Amino acid sequence: MTDHSADLSVLAGLLAGSLTTDPDVLATYSLDESEHRPDGAALALVRATCVDDVVATMRFAHERGIPVIPQGARSGLSGGACAVDGCILLSVKAMDRILAVDEENKTVTVEPGIINLDLKNALRPYGLAYPPDPGSVALCSIGGNIATNAGGMCCVKYGVTREYVREITVVLADGTVTRLGHRTVKGVAGLDLTALFTGSEGTLGVIVEATLKLVPLGPDPLSALATFPSVTAAASAVSAYMRTGATPSLLEMMDGTTVGMIQDMTDFGLDATVGAVLIMQSDATTASADAEAFADIVQTHGAVDVAFADNPDDSEMLVAARRSAQTAFEHHAQSHGGGQMLDDVCVPRDRLAEFCDGITRIGKETGIQVAVIAHAGDGNTHPSVFFDNDDPASVTAGYDAFHRIMGLGLELGGTITGEHGVGALKAEWLATELDEGNRRLHRSIKDAVDPTGILNPGKMLSHL
Amino acid sequence: MTDHSADLSVLAGLLAGSLTTDPDVLATYSLDESEHRPDGAALALVRATCVDDVVATMRFAHERGIPVIPQGARSGLSGGACAVDGCILLSVKAMDRILAVDEENKTVTVEPGIINLDLKNALRPYGLAYPPDPGSVALCSIGGNIATNAGGMCCVKYGVTREYVREITVVLADGTVTRLGHRTVKGVAGLDLTALFTGSEGTLGVIVEATLKLVPLGPDPLSALATFPSVTAAASAVSAYMRTGATPSLLEMMDGTTVGMIQDMTDFGLDATVGAVLIMQSDATTASADAEAFADIVQTHGAVDVAFADNPDDSEMLVAARRSAQTAFEHHAQSHGGGQMLDDVCVPRDRLAEFCDGITRIGKETGIQVAVIAHAGDGNTHPSVFFDNDDPASVTAGYDAFHRIMGLGLELGGTITGEHGVGALKAEWLATELDEGNRRLHRSIKDAVDPTGILNPGKMLSHL
Numbered sequence: 072m073t074d075h076s077a078d079l080s081v082l083a084g085l086l087a088g089s090l091t092t093d094p095d096v097l098a099t100y101s102l103d104e105s106e107h108r109p110d111g112a113a114l115a116l117v118r119a120t121c122v123d124d125v126v127a128t129m130r131f132a133h134e135r136g137i138p139v140i141p142q143g144a145r146s147g148l149s150g151g152a153c154a155v156d157g158c159i160l161l162s163v164k165a166m167d168r169i170l171a172v173d174e175e176n177k178t179v180t181v182e183p184g185i186i187n188l189d190l191k192n193a194l195r196p197y198g199l200a201y202p203p204d205p206g207s208v209a210l211c212s213i214g215g216n217i218a219t220n221a222g223g224m225c226c227v228k229y230g231v232t233r234e235y236v237r238e239i240t241v242v243l244a245d246g247t248v249t250r251l252g253h254r255t256v257k258g259v260a261g262l263d264l265t266a267l268f269t270g271s272e273g274t275l276g277v278i279v280e281a282t283l284k285l286v287p288l289g290p291d292p293l294s295a296l297a298t299f300p301s302v303t304a305a306a307s308a309v310s311a312y313m314r315t316g317a318t319p320s321l322l323e324m325m326d327g328t329t330v331g332m333i334q335d336m337t338d339f340g341l342d343a344t345v346g347a348v349l350i351m352q353s354d355a356t357t358a359s360a361d362a363e364a365f366a367d368i369v370q371t372h373g374a375v376d377v378a379f380a381d382n383p384d385d386s387e388m389l390v391a392a393r394r395s396a397q398t399a400f401e402h403h404a405q406s407h408g409g410g411q412m413l414d415d416v417c418v419p420r421d422r423l424a425e426f427c428d429g430i431t432r433i434g435k436e437t438g439i440q441v442a443v444i445a446h447a448g449d450g451n452t453h454p455s456v457f458f459d460n461d462d463p464a465s466v467t468a469g470y471d472a473f474h475r476i477m478g479l480g481l482e483l484g485g486t487i488t489g490e491h492g493v494g495a496l497k498a499e500w501l502a503t504e505l506d507e508g509n510r511r512l513h514r515s516i517k518d519a520v521d522p523t524g525i526l527n528p529g530k531m532l533s534h535l
Numbered sequence: 536m537t538d539h540s541a542d543l544s545v546l547a548g549l550l551a552g553s554l555t556t557d558p559d560v561l562a563t564y565s566l567d568e569s570e571h572r573p574d575g576a577a578l579a580l581v582r583a584t585c586v587d588d589v590v591a592t593m594r595f596a597h598e599r600g601i602p603v604i605p606q607g608a609r610s611g612l613s614g615g616a617c618a619v620d621g622c623i624l625l626s627v628k629a630m631d632r633i634l635a636v637d638e639e640n641k642t643v644t645v646e647p648g649i650i651n652l653d654l655k656n657a658l659r660p661y662g663l664a665y666p667p668d669p670g671s672v673a674l675c676s677i678g679g680n681i682a683t684n685a686g687g688m689c690c691v692k693y694g695v696t697r698e699y700v701r702e703i704t705v706v707l708a709d710g711t712v713t714r715l716g717h718r719t720v721k722g723v724a725g726l727d728l729t730a731l732f733t734g735s736e737g738t739l740g741v742i743v744e745a746t747l748k749l750v751p752l753g754p755d756p757l758s759a760l761a762t763f764p765s766v767t768a769a770a771s772a773v774s775a776y777m778r779t780g781a782t783p784s785l786l787e788m789m790d791g792t793t794v795g796m797i798q799d800m801t802d803f804g805l806d807a808t809v810g811a812v813l814i815m816q817s818d819a820t821t822a823s824a825d826a827e828a829f830a831d832i833v834q835t836h837g838a839v840d841v842a843f844a845d846n847p848d849d850s851e852m853l854v855a856a857r858r859s860a861q862t863a864f865e866h867h868a869q870s871h872g873g874g875q876m877l878d879d880v881c882v883p884r885d886r887l888a889e890f891c892d893g894i895t896r897i898g899k900e901t902g903i904q905v906a907v908i909a910h911a912g913d914g915n916t917h918p919s920v921f922f923d924n925d926d927p928a929s930v931t932a933g934y935d936a937f938h939r940i941m942g943l944g945l946e947l948g949g950t951i952t953g954e955h956g957v958g959a960l961k962a963e964w965l966a967t968e969l970d971e972g973n974r975r976l977h978r979s980i981k982d983a984v985d986p987t988g989i990l991n992p993g994k995m996l997s998h999l
Contacts, residue, residue, distance in 0.1 A: 175778060175885035198780075220723045231721060233730070234698065249972025255881040256913040257695060257953040259684045259734045260961075260968050261995070264976055266697070266730030270723045287780030314639060316662075316751030356821050417719040421639035449720040489721040497724075504724050508713025512984060513725055519983035520976060531725070 075135065079115050085127040088120035088165060100162065101154035103145040104207075106412050107495045111156020113140075120165050122240070122248060122279045128161050129277065130246035138528050141273040143183060143215030146207040148413050149494025151219065151272045155529045161277065163214055169193055170280070177285045178237060178254060183214025183278050199285040202229035205490070206397055214278045220270030222490030224390070227448030228320040228354075231490065233269045235284045241268055241276035244521040254282050267516075272492050273527035275520045292320055293358040294386035297369040297377045298345040302326050302431075302443065305347035306424035308372035309447040312351075313420055315368065317361055321352035322448030323393050326427070329442040329455075332399040339392035345375065349447065350389050396444045400455045407440075408459025410466060412473050412496070416480030417489030420450040429479045430454050439465075439472040451489035474500070493531040502534045510535045539599065543579050549591040552584035552629060564626065565618035567609040568671075570876050571959045575620020577604075584629050586704070586712060586743045592625050593741065594710035602992050605737040607647060607679030610671040612877050613958025615683065615736045619993045625741065627678055633657055634744070641749045642701060642718060647678025647742050663749040666693035669954070670861055678742045684734030686954030688854070691912030692784040692818075695954065697733045699748045705732055705740035708985040718746050731980075736956050737991035739984045756784055757822040758850035761833040761841045762809040766790050766895075766907065769811035770888035772836035773911040776815075777884055779832065781825055785816035786912030787857050790891070793906040793919075796863040803856035809839065813911065814853050860908045864919045871904075872923025874930060876937050876960070880944030881953030884914040893943045894918050903929075903936040915953035938964070957995040966998045974999045 076092070083090035091097070097113045114137065117128045132139045138158040145152045154160060167184035174197055181190060188209045190201055204223035205211050211221065217239065222231045238252035252258070252265035268275055299305040305324055312322070324347060325333070331343040341348065349369065353361035366377045380386040397413065404411035418426045427443060430452075434441040445452040454476050458469025477487045477500050487493070487500045502510060513535045517524070540556070547554035555561070561577045578601065581592045596603045602622040609616045618624060631648035638661055645654060652673045654665055668687035669675050675685065681703065686695045702716035716722070716729035732739055763769040769788050776786070788811060789797070795807040805812065813833065817825035830841045844850040861877065868875035882890045891907060894916075898905040909916040918940050922933025941951040941964050951957070951964045966974060977999045981988070 173883075175774065176883045220727070222721055226721060230698075233727065234694075243972060243976075247972040247975070249970055249976065251973060251976075253881070253950045255883055255915075255949050255953065257686055257690060257881045257910075257915050258950040259954055259956055260950045260952050261957065261965055261973070261977055262739075262980065263684070263697065263730045263734050264973065264980075266727045267980075270727050275726075310639065356819075417717070417721045419637075419640045419719055446721075451719075451721050485719050486717045486722040486724045488724050489719065490723055492723055493725065501725055506713055508707060508711040509715055509725070509728065511711070512707070512713065512715075512728055515983035516726065516728075516731075516980055519979035 082131045086124045088118045088124045090115055090117050100160045103147040103152040105148050105150040107150025107153050109154040113154040113158050113160050116160040118162050118165055125242045125277050125279050126246045129242050132159055132525050133245045138525050140527055141277045143212035144210055146211040149492045149496045151492050151494035151530055178282050180282045181213055185213050187211050198288045200288045203232045217269050217278050218273050219492040224321045227322050228318050236269050237284055238282040239278050240280035241278050243276045244526050272531045274532050289354040291383040292352040292354040293362050294352045294380040294389050295362045295365050296389055297349045297374040299347045299374055301346040302427040303424045304373040305349050306427055308369045310421050312368045319351050320354040323350045324445040324447035326443040329396055329444050332403045336399045336402045410458035410460045410469050412456050414454045414476045415488045415491040416485050417451040418483045418485035422483040423450055426483055433472050433475045437468045437472040439468050495530050498534045546595045550588045552582045552588045554579055554581050564624045567611040567616040569612050569614040571614025571617050573618040577618040577622050577624050580624040582626050582629055589706045589741050589743050590710045593706050596623055596989050597709045602989050604991055605741045607676035608674055610675040613956045613960045615956050615958035615994050642746050644746045645677055649677050651675050662752045664752045667696045681733050681742050682737050683956040688785045691786050692782050700733050701748055702746040703742050704744035705742050707740045708990050736995045738996050753818040755847040756816040756818040757826050758816045758844040758853050759826045759829050761813045761838040763811045763838055765810040766891040767888045768837040769813050770891055772833045774885050776832045783815050784818040787814045788909040788911035790907040793860055793908050796867045800863045800866045868921055874922035874924045874933050876920050878918045878940045879952045879955040880949050881915040882947045882949035886947040887914055890947055897936050897939045901932045901936040903932050959994050962998045
């Protein structure tokens with residue numbers, strides 16, 4: 072490999088932010104929250120504090136053909152922000168200012184590093200809300216949310232990140248700064264490059280600014296929880312409830328295994344003996360009617376019990392339980408060999424029950440424990456596989472289950488990833504999901520936008 | 536020019552549909568509903584009746600470097616479907632079947648030629664709705680709607696076409712058939728090529744199938760109409776009403792000139808002496824409260840009168856009046872020299888009053904009559920300029936006003952096109968709206984996807 076160390080000090084001198092080659096720091100920044108482990112070592116970490124830092128870094132890397140891995144909060148679950156050998160890790164986490172709140176047009180303009188929850192909290196005094204709420208809402212950055220087109224629990228009513236991105240400023244592979252999209256409510260001037268870059272997982276450019284659509288802050292939601300003897304019963308209730316035209320602001324499912332793991336970690340007062348739990352929220356003016364309709368539907372679909380949260384604290388507690396699932400999975404994994412990966416398959420809503428049955432079968436056939444949480448109203452599931460990192464056979468079986476779950480999703484007309492992104496973990500599967508014409512389009516667009524291929528190589532587009 | 540006539544008969548022999556070179560037919564199919572007039576003549580018209588016809592045509596054209604102009608209902612207002620010299624006009628209008636209605640997952644799969652209103656009517660018995668409703672809803676095709684990312688009156692609540700396109704099948708420049716997107720509610724597997732092709736105005740591929748998201752059919756809306764002494768007063772009422780967080784399903788503005796032209800054509804019982812009219816609808820469960828809030832707001836913003844439509848027929852009549860505006864413009868133009876063009880500038884909502892003032896100024900300075908209708912809740916305006924086609928000075932002044940209105944829109948932070956598309960009429964302006972990095976992205980993506988440049992040349996991307 073070319074020795075870039077002298078050059079790196081030149082780059083460092085150009086930055087308002089900082090550059091480090093400290094091996095310990097690089098090791099930390101080489102990982103995200105996935106199980107993916109890079110093959111090689113990063114060259115340097117740039118902590119950008121302004122657009123010019125990003126421009127300088129990209130120019131530097133472009134001239135030398137050095138891979139660049141854009142990073143936000145590194146809370147991703149697919150390995151999209153992990154290092155590749157000889158790369159520069161380009162963190163925009165410190166670029167976290169709110170640049171403008173436009174109350175009149177209900178938009179906010181932010182730097183990419185701002186944490187989703189911090190943005191939500193800052194907007195509250197204005198009576199405005201930015202809906203997208205990934206599970207990692209307290210950790211994840213808006214730039215990362217845009218780069219992965221992140222989802223969350225509210226998508227069932229409010230949609231995904233893409234629907235809130237009006238305009239973005241990106242730095243291209245060669246350091247060119249360009250503004251994409253429009254600040255107006257509507258706009259069709261040219262190709263929808265804002266949407267193309269949203270969800271491009273750092274392979275086309277580095278997002279350095281975004282103007283986001285906001286909505287009026289809604290009232291506290293009304294919540295309900297229903298327990299079922301089986302996942303199949305819960306899944307069929309979801310399908311029936313959504314068929315009514317209900318517009319819940321949240322409709323989550325957890326299987327009994329998940330409920331057990333959550334209760335093992337923290338007592339949320341959940342019954343760990345149930346087959347599955349559904350949590351429903353409505354923030355509509357018709358919330359009471361929505362909750363009653365939910366109660367009716369679940370009872371005709373075999374619910375054992377239905378309970379309503381009649382105050383905001385109880386309501387928040389229910390969601391907190393659901394939100395703690397990934398932590399509970401990690402907690403469980405720690406005492407069971409450490410291996411844990413979260414699938415992200417989205418299936419047509421009416422195939423949810425069939426998909427869950429298939430997961431049970433895959434668990435049995437591979438001997439791997441699988442727990443399931445799902446944004447059920449969207450058909451977006453997160454089966455979590457557990458394995459023993461110290462036992463190669465278990466690791467193999469764990470990955471096998473993880474992959475077979477994606478295969479099952481595709482068989483049922485679904486997609487390998489509903490919201491977490493392809494990253495490093497699912498790059499091979501992307502090639503399976505897309506047909507040859509689609510793969511060719513991906514390759515040619517990537518080559519056109521990043522001709523030297525320095526932006527996040529070895530990830531999303533690497534197997535196309 | 537190469538003589539392709541012998542070859543054309545070979546292509547004709549491959550088609551399930553038909554191919555014609557009849558000059559009268561070609562002359563008709565060389566135009567859309569814009570004022571744009573092609574420089575040259577089309578070579579042939581292919582009326583495709585199946586995907587294979589589109590594939591055969593694209594292969595034929597690709598091998599020979601013949602330009603292809605994809606056409607739906609040719610109801611566009613920007614010249615996007617007009618002929619270029621030596622082109623094949625490729626009409627998919629006859630491909631108009633509904634392939635599947637999925638009630639469970641609330642989607643419909645259609646061929647591109649189906650008329651928007653026909654689709655709406657076909658979905659009604661299922662209790663489902665496809666919201667996007669361009670002014671030309673009774674004439675325009677879904678394929679054309681997707682190709683232009685069409686809007687309409689409902690966007691203020693329901694958003695634009697892009698938000699309803701889940702999956703599309705496209706035929707690429709070389710005849711490759713590929714499926715883009717996902718049928719599931721969510722999906723982030725790969726780049727969002729569905730969004731890239733939505734609004735690409737036939738420059739990247741030919742859409743031959745689409746799976747669209749549906750919503751439950753709502754109740755009949757409640758409507759209200761308010762009259763104002765001036766456009767400025769109406770515009771400020773719009774801004775104030777939207778600031779309240781109201782979610783009308785329609786919020787339209789017409790200036791007094793427009794109201795006069797409508798009444799000259801058909802008596803809708805409107806007062807032609809007013810300065811401006813606002814029409815508001817709500818299809819929410821809170822419709823009464825929405826209408827009352829509207830009445831309060833408009834009264835504090837100088838409304839002369841507010842009236843409610845308390846039954847569906849009256850409600851429909853109000854919208855019919857608004858919907859007839861473009862016809863009234865054409866009617867007016869017929870007796871005033873024939874020239875008429877519709878701008879499509881979208882400005883930030885709080886700049887609407889300022890924009891309307893500017894239009895009045897431009898009208899005075901150019902000596903051109905301008906009438907304004909607007910999807911006011913979105914800030915998306917359609918100023919219509921009138922000129923005398925038999926008077927070159929008037930034509931020049933008309934185009935001057937048309938262009939200056941776009942310039943004003945950009946000055947106010949808006950876009951040259953909110954929903955009609957760039958087409959031939961605004962291609963030069965697109966180069967002004969986009970910065971150099973953005974223009975370069977457009978060029979490189981176009982070159983990557985359509986390397987021989989045969990798809991709809993001389994239109995949207997021609998001046999980048």
